[in-house]
Amino acid sequence: MTAVFTFWAGLHPLIQGLIKGLAVIGVMFPIGGACSLVERKVSAWMQGRPGPNRALPPWLAWVPGIGLLQRLGLFHLMADGIKMFLKEDSLPGHVNKFYFLLAPVVGMIPALTTVTVVPFGAYFDSAGQMVPLVLANLDVGILAVFAVGSLGVYSLILAGWASNSKYPFLGGIRASAQLISYELAMTLSVVPVFLMINAPGGTGTLSLTDVVRFQSGTSGLHGTWFIMTMPLSAVVFLVSLFAETNRLPFDMAEGEADLVGGFHTEYGSMKWGLFFVAEYSHMLIGSGVFTLLFLGGWNPLPWVPLQTVIGWLAHLSPLLAHPLAVGLISIGIFMGKVLFFMFVFMWVRWTVPRFRYDQVMKLGWQKLLPLAIGNLIFYAIVIAVLQK
Amino acid sequence: MAYTVERKPLTLLERIYIPQILAGMRVTLKHLFAPNVTMQYPEERPAIPSGYRGVPTLVMDPHGREKCVSCQLCEFVCPPKAIRITPGEIPPDAPTGHVEKAPKAFDIDMLRCIYCGLCQEVCPEEAIFLQNQYSMTGYTRAEMVNDKARLYELGGTLPDQHFKWDKKKAAAEHGNAH
Numbered sequence: 001m002t003a004v005f006t007f008w009a010g011l012h013p014l015i016q017g018l019i020k021g022l023a024v025i026g027v028m029f030p031i032g033g034a035c036s037l038v039e040r041k042v043s044a045w046m047q048g049r050p051g052p053n054r055a056l057p058p059w060l061a062w063v064p065g066i067g068l069l070q071r072l073g074l075f076h077l078m079a080d081g082i083k084m085f086l087k088e089d090s091l092p093g094h095v096n097k098f099y100f101l102l103a104p105v106v107g108m109i110p111a112l113t114t115v116t117v118v119p120f121g122a123y124f125d126s127a128g129q130m131v132p133l134v135l136a137n138l139d140v141g142i143l144a145v146f147a148v149g150s151l152g153v154y155s156l157i158l159a160g161w162a163s164n165s166k167y168p169f170l171g172g173i174r175a176s177a178q179l180i181s182y183e184l185a186m187t188l189s190v191v192p193v194f195l196m197i198n199a200p201g202g203t204g205t206l207s208l209t210d211v212v213r214f215q216s217g218t219s220g221l222h223g224t225w226f227i228m229t230m231p232l233s234a235v236v237f238l239v240s241l242f243a244e245t246n247r248l249p250f251d252m253a254e255g256e257a258d259l260v261g262g263f264h265t266e267y268g269s270m271k272w273g274l275f276f277v278a279e280y281s282h283m284l285i286g287s288g289v290f291t292l293l294f295l296g297g298w299n300p301l302p303w304v305p306l307q308t309v310i311g312w313l314a315h316l317s318p319l320l321a322h323p324l325a326v327g328l329i330s331i332g333i334f335m336g337k338v339l340f341f342m343f344v345f346m347w348v349r350w351t352v353p354r355f356r357y358d359q360v361m362k363l364g365w366q367k368l369l370p371l372a373i374g375n376l377i378f379y380a381i382v383i384a385v386l387q388k
Numbered sequence: 389m390a391y392t393v394e395r396k397p398l399t400l401l402e403r404i405y406i407p408q409i410l411a412g413m414r415v416t417l418k419h420l421f422a423p424n425v426t427m428q429y430p431e432e433r434p435a436i437p438s439g440y441r442g443v444p445t446l447v448m449d450p451h452g453r454e455k456c457v458s459c460q461l462c463e464f465v466c467p468p469k470a471i472r473i474t475p476g477e478i479p480p481d482a483p484t485g486h487v488e489k490a491p492k493a494f495d496i497d498m499l500r501c502i503y504c505g506l507c508q509e510v511c512p513e514e515a516i517f518l519q520n521q522y523s524m525t526g527y528t529r530a531e532m533v534n535d536k537a538r539l540y541e542l543g544g545t546l547p548d549q550h551f552k553w554d555k556k557k558a559a560a561e562h563g564n565a566h
């Protein structure tokens with residue numbers, strides 16, 4: 001065990017980063033894929049159907065208990081993946097080829113870049129200091145997420161424009177208008193959180209880790225999660241998140257009912273698949289950021305931070321207080337919350353019908369934006385009084 | 389008559405959407421755990437109610453006589469012209485020779501049939517019935533045309549209340565005109 005650690009510490013930081021990055025991608029992609037299956041299953045169950053439950057490779061049929069996996073539709077996931085890779089990758093004749101091929105790639109880049117600044121767990125070093133598990137612990141964390149994350153809209157605009165046909169074009173236009181309008185409300189809604197954690201006189205920070213650190217207290221204000229002290233911010237952020245990730249009830253850019261498939265109408269096989277992986281990655285990162293900002297990150301309960309729980313567990317077995325175990329526990333708690341939010345995304349999708357385009361715009365500019373501004377002013381005053 | 393639907397202005401709670409959405413989410417969550425309402429089709433089959441109008445078939449009477457006398461009424465009444473009958477004679481020395489006629493060929497094109505049941509309704513001999521079979525599949529157009537043999541195979545034997553032609557034969561042997 002120690003040999004592994006010393007070997008790891010001896011590696012060049014670049015190689016370390018590469019391995020960590022690949023590990024994160026290696027976790028994110030399967031989750032993204034699994035989410036597409038869960039989406040199908042959840043929608044089916046909500047509609048009183050059993051959902052995908054047929055696919056089973058014949059050479060596996062003898063394995064006992066495989067029927068359960070079959071009924072859960074696990075092999076449909078693989079069948080879908082294989083289909084996506086092996087399908088004819090058609091390129092319509094009327095598209096602008098370079099940008100048409102570029103668009104799905106551009107979609108993936110922000111999705112995979114933002115994940116580097118999102119911490120997903122923590123452990124405690126020998127001095128009892130919290131060390132976050134994150135690919136790049138930038139001090140501008142949330143800004144980086146917003147800045148890079150909003151680049152994702154270029155992929156939709158590019159796809160819509162390069163497709164050179166009506167429906168994708170309309171989808172691209174809607175995407176740009178919608179994403180820009182909700183960006184404002186989203187950014188403004190998190191400002192109070194950072195006003196709170198940046199006490200006057202201290203060093204300023206925009207790091208997501210510090211938000212979680214602030215929520216890791218055991219008593220008083222420090223133990224609360226921000227969803228309790230700033231519910232309005234949380235709601236505005238969540239609603240904007242739905243709009244930013246293009247999920248129902250805000251999936252104007254796709255809108256099967258009126259735009260066929262919106263920006264990805266002309267796409268097929270894996271190019272289409274990339275758009276969907278990107279959408280699910282955005283959802284994952286969005287849920288992650290929401291969890292970090294408003295739900296206490298990897299702390300199991302309000303006023304019961306990770307450190308306390310680890311203290312209890314250490315009584316059971318000192319092995320559980322090992323940084324490796326602590327890291328895994330914290331990742332587990334964090335992933336639990338994130339996956340719950342992925343479920344909420346699906347839950348809302350199959351509950352609320354799509355808004356009309358003008359309603360979406362109205363909601364964004366006339367309701368959420370003033371709400372976010374009012375909320376910011378209110379909390380600015382409250383925090384000024386509190387931190388005087 | 390003109391009818392005006394009165395639209396009440398939305399209350400504040402309705403306008404902020406959230407309570408409505410939460411109520412909706414409660415409904416969908418309940419459905420998430422409710423039992424499925426669908427049927428696992430090829431394994432489970434629906435119960436066919438009596439009077440169901442499935443694929444039209446030809447039937448025999450309990451003595452094994454084909455009931456159709458190729459009067460061609462069904463062919464004439466069939467709205468999409470799905471039925472083609474070639475009438476044929478029964479040789480007088482056959483056991484059922486007194487019936488005189490039977491179809492030589494009887495084709496129902498199931499790509500045309502609209503399952504209206506008019507053929508069953510019009511048939512004076514109660515020879516054609518729309519029975520329980522509801523799934524017809526084939527790889528070619530020719531496969532979707534049911535010929536006479538197939539129609540009798542699908543139809544089988546149905547009970548008969550009258551034995552009309554046996555009575556006619558008995559009456560003729562007794563010297564009655566009818």
Ligand code: SF4
Nearest residue numbers: 456457459460462511
């Ligand atoms: S099925 Fe009935 S209606 Fe049709 S030809 Fe035969 S006897 Fe006549």
Ligand code: SF4
Nearest residue numbers: 466501502504505507
């Ligand atoms: S059911 Fe109607 S359409 Fe079909 S064969 Fe009989 S009369 Fe023709």
